[in-house]
Amino acid sequence: MEVRARAPGKIILAGEHAVVHGSTAVAASIDLYTYVSLSFSSDSDNDGKLMLRLNDMALELSWQVGRIKEALPDMGITPSSPKPCTPETIKLLAALVEEHNNIPEAKITLAAGVIAFLWLYTSIQVVVTSELPLGSGLGSSAAFCVSVSAALLALSDSVNLDFGHHGWLSFGENDLELVNKWAFEGEKIIHGKPSGIDNTVSTYGNMIKFRSGELTRLKSNTPLKMLITNTKVGRNTKALVASVSERATRHPIAMPAVFKAVDSISNEIATIIQSPAHDDIAITQKEDKLEELMEMNQGLLQCMGVSHASIETVLRTTLKYKLASKLTGAGGGGCVLTLLPTLLSGTVVDKVIAELEGCGFQCLVAGIGGEGLQICFNSSS
Numbered sequence: 001m002e003v004r005a006r007a008p009g010k011i012i013l014a015g016e017h018a019v020v021h022g023s024t025a026v027a028a029s030i031d032l033y034t035y036v037s038l039s040f041s042s043d044s045d046n047d048g049k050l051m052l053r054l055n056d057m058a059l060e061l062s063w064q065v066g067r068i069k070e071a072l073p074d075m076g077i078t079p080s081s082p083k084p085c086t087p088e089t090i091k092l093l094a095a096l097v098e099e100h101n102n103i104p105e106a107k108i109t110l111a112a113g114v115i116a117f118l119w120l121y122t123s124i125q126v127v128v129t130s131e132l133p134l135g136s137g138l139g140s141s142a143a144f145c146v147s148v149s150a151a152l153l154a155l156s157d158s159v160n161l162d163f164g165h166h167g168w169l170s171f172g173e174n175d176l177e178l179v180n181k182w183a184f185e186g187e188k189i190i191h192g193k194p195s196g197i198d199n200t201v202s203t204y205g206n207m208i209k210f211r212s213g214e215l216t217r218l219k220s221n222t223p224l225k226m227l228i229t230n231t232k233v234g235r236n237t238k239a240l241v242a243s244v245s246e247r248a249t250r251h252p253i254a255m256p257a258v259f260k261a262v263d264s265i266s267n268e269i270a271t272i273i274q275s276p277a278h279d280d281i282a283i284t285q286k287e288d289k290l291e292e293l294m295e296m297n298q299g300l301l302q303c304m305g306v307s308h309a310s311i312e313t314v315l316r317t318t319l320k321y322k323l324a325s326k327l328t329g330a331g332g333g334g335c336v337l338t339l340l341p342t343l344l345s346g347t348v349v350d351k352v353i354a355e356l357e358g359c360g361f362q363c364l365v366a367g368i369g370g371e372g373l374q375i376c377f378n379s380s381s
């Protein structure tokens with residue numbers, strides 16, 4: 001049987017990093033997905049092979065199932081009760097990755113994703129394809145963990161699904177919760193200390209407010225249009241999250257005040273997003289406030305030390321067109337969000353995009369707040 005799962009990437013409208021330290025953040029799914037396809041073979045004896053094909057990386061990795069069983073002690077874990085991967089198990093998995101597969105030096109950050117996959121693994125043939133740029137702030141790691149967890153859980157007895165359904169199917173509430181918990185365990189391996197916002201918005205989709213593991217679904221009254229600019233400067237979320245934590249340890253009075261200010265900004269953004277706006281004047285007033293709050297959040301992200309020269313170039317360029325921007329995700333390069341007001345002319349949008357692309361950046365206007373995780377039991381979508 002073949003199972004396919006798809007999980008979306010995300011943008012963070014406000015609150016990244018501060019959310020790791022207990023502040024509120026606001027995030028929305030985007031219509032770019034990571035796809036995972038699992039083919040379940042009955043031949044899962046010790047001679048069988050586990051094969052992982054990472055299409056985006058042009059990498060194929062494989063392990064003898066017997067070797068995996070030999071290397072990993074029986075941990076007595078059942079699919080219905082998500083558990084963290086212990087540091088000892090991470091070491092064993094890392095050794096397995098090193099032992100059997102030569103991941104090229106240039107792709108070495110992938111090892112964390114492969115370890116997360118092995119941790120989530122229970123099956124035989126896996127193919128991963130993503131529309132998301134990896135390591136750019138659009139939640140590729142979370143979409144990866146959510147789609148892998150969902151496909152694996154669908155093949156276990158732990159979720160309730162209609163296997164006869166044709167086309168993309170959504171999970172029920174309890175099953176979404178289970179997928180989200182497992183995906184969080186995968187994210188821990190990739191991010192170190194994730195807040196859980198990325199896997200949660202990828203699982204549930206739409207627009208959410210998130211604080212200390214609790215999500216509130218937001219009902220947006222006006223569609224938001226955002227330009228996403230990928231600076232193409234590579235960075236690593238785990239290292240950036242750790243650097244903010246170190247700064248917080250060095251400045252135990254100043255940094256909590258920064259996180260508190262971000263909390264207020266996120267709450268105000270959530271209120272504005274949900275407030276009614278029936279005419280152009282009201283919509284413009286809402287967008288003006290959102291722009292100001294995005295700029296304030298960007299200033300605080302600079303305080304946390306996660307901006308970058310490439311991000312500053314995007315900010316300066318969009319400001320020339322009176323457009324407000326902020327980094328999204330972990331920063332340090334990666335992607336920048338720019339609010340495109342409803343009444344902004346298409347000509348201005350074209351000009352900003354041309355200027356940004358002239359700097360070597362890549363622009364896209366993504367659909368925001370769509371479906372979260374979905375699954376499919378036939379090969380055609």
Ligand SMILES: Nc1ncnc2c1ncn2[C@@H]1O[C@H](COP(=O)(O)OP(=O)(O)OP(=O)(O)O)[C@@H](O)[C@H]1O
Nearest residue numbers: 109110113130135136137138139140141237329330
């Ligand atoms: N399609 C994929 N195939 C294989 N590994 C992936 C894939 N998507 C993500 N990963 C893993 O996730 C890592 C990137 O995660 P990272 O958290 O640094 O960036 P991000 O999730 O794109 O951005 P952010 O966390 O800021 O939203 C990759 O180096 C790899 O280990």
Ligand SMILES: C[C@@](O)(CCO)CC(=O)[O-]
Nearest residue numbers: 016017194195196329330
């Ligand atoms: C930087 C961060 O806040 C968001 C990354 O998309 C990390 C996290 O919340 O896990």
Ligand SMILES: [Mg+2]
Nearest residue numbers: 139141142237
């Ligand atoms: Mg990530």
